[in-house]
Amino acid sequence: MRAVIMSDTSLVLMIVLLSFLAGGIIGWLAHEEPATVPEDTRPAPARRQPDGSLLARRASPPASPPPHVLPPGSRERRRIAVTAQPTRPDCPPLTLDLSLVEMDGGQRIVASSPDGTVLDALDMPIVPTDLPAPRRNWAAGASVDLQRQHPGLWLDRDLGRFRVGIDLVMEEDGALQGRARLGFRF
Numbered sequence: 001m002r003a004v005i006m007s008d009t010s011l012v013l014m015i016v017l018l019s020f021l022a023g024g025i026i027g028w029l030a031h032e033e034p035a036t037v038p039e040d041t042r043p044a045p046a047r048r049q050p051d052g053s054l055l056a057r058r059a060s061p062p063a064s065p066p067p068h069v070l071p072p073g074s075r076e077r078r079r080i081a082v083t084a085q086p087t088r089p090d091c092p093p094l095t096l097d098l099s100l101v102e103m104d105g106g107q108r109i110v111a112s113s114p115d116g117t118v119l120d121a122l123d124m125p126i127v128p129t130d131l132p133a134p135r136r137n138w139a140a141g142a143s144v145d146l147q148r149q150h151p152g153l154w155l156d157r158d159l160g161r162f163r164v165g166i167d168l169v170m171e172e173d174g175a176l177q178g179r180a181r182l183g184f185r186f
Contacts, residue, residue: 028161028186056080067097068112074103105131145169161185 046057066076078100085093096118099110107129111121137159143152152169165181 024184024186028184056082066099066110067114068099068110070099070101070110071103071108074101074108076100077102077107102131143167143169148172156181158185 041058041061043060044058047055049055062079066079070076076099080098080100082096082098083093084096085091092115094115095113097112097114101108101110107125109121109123111118135158137157139156141154143154144150145152150170150172152167154165154167156163156165161184163181163183163185165183167179167181169177169179171177
């Protein structure tokens, strides 16, 4: 009688496991990545505003290197050049070169001037940019064989949409039994 109950239980567990696996595969295949809308970066003319400020003209991405040194490991996201006439009439126009760089988990501004030394620069993030979370591709942990109460260890690695893993469970005689896993992330 006990063998029949075990096989019925095993059959139910197998059906549940296969149902979860089938649902996971269907969910993975049906999953759509959220659509993004690219920023409009087409060239646009400058526009003077009523307060005298200037909405900067937008140009195509530069083919030249930045006019200043970028911090190591940073990535230039935007380049800005501003030429201003000081209010004193005897001063020549002053040019400022700015680069928006991505670094240290955020964005920063690099400022320089071919006409002089930058004395101060201020960067005030008004709306923080959402940056992608760092990927954690490895997982490890301890396990227990629930039927025989044997301890074990496991290690998983994500490879794109796939997850591979190994299990090591200690047998009664002290030997290690190994298992390999392959799954889909969804």
